Amino acid sequence: MRYIQYTFVDDATKIPVSKEPAKRGPVHPEGISCVFHDFKSFSSGVPIFYGTSEDDFEIEGWMVEYNEEEFLDIYRQLISLDIQSKLDECLKNINNLKTLHTCLVDSGIESGYFKSDHIWSILNVKELDRALKDSSTKFLKLKTFQYQVECELNSLEDLKQAAIKLLEIKSFNMEN
Numbered sequence: 001m002r003y004i005q006y007t008f009v010d011d012a013t014k015i016p017v018s019k020e021p022a023k024r025g026p027v028h029p030e031g032i033s034c035v036f037h038d039f040k041s042f043s044s045g046v047p048i049f050y051g052t053s054e055d056d057f058e059i060e061g062w063m064v065e066y067n068e069e070e071f072l073d074i075y076r077q078l079i080s081l082d083i084q085s086k087l088d089e090c091l092k093n094i095n096n097l098k099t100l101h102t103c104l105v106d107s108g109i110e111s112g113y114f115k116s117d118h119i120w121s122i123l124n125v126k127e128l129d130r131a132l133k134d135s136s137t138k139f140l141k142l143k144t145f146q147y148q149v150e151c152e153l154n155s156l157e158d159l160k161q162a163a164i165k166l167l168e169i170k171s172f173n174m175e176n
Contacts, residue, residue, distance in 0.1 A: 002053045003071035004032055005064040007046050016062050018046045031057045036075055039082060050074060 008017045008026030017026055028034055032051040041048040050071065059065050066074065
């Protein structure tokens with residue numbers, strides 16, 4: 001198996017969109033199966049895709065080949081950046097705890113608990129507000145279906161970092 005970075009090609013001429021716009025529609029090059037892509041590259045007009053092909057596939061000069069380890073590292077980096085970007089954007093627009101709670105749920109955090117004075121409570125908007133105002137030592141546990149993280153909860157930044165860590169663990173483990 002070969003691991004390749006590439007972009008769209010023109011459907012008729014097979015010239016990559018990095019050299020000229022696709023006049024007859026952009027398509028993936030034949031012989032490559034798309035695995036993931038860099039969302040941020042789409043705004044440039046030359047989207048970057050990462051895919052796999054058979055060992056006998058002939059790589060063109062404008063394509064980039066990676067080994068499996070490099071390919072997975074790129075995937076992990078893009079996932080991490082995407083998660084951080086989504087949470088940053090979401091948290092930037094938070095003006096109350098209800099919005100924060102919605103942001104966490106939309107990001108794939110299925111449940112959360114916090115511990116204050118040795119009591120675990122479900123993380124909902126009311127409890128989160130109380131937990132952040134409470135000066136006693138608090139610990140936070142965030143969960144998705146299969147994974148969880150625990151950390152100290154002293155600020156909204158702690159909550160954001162825990163959410164990023166959990167979503168990275170979830171994403172990485174889905175691939176491995």
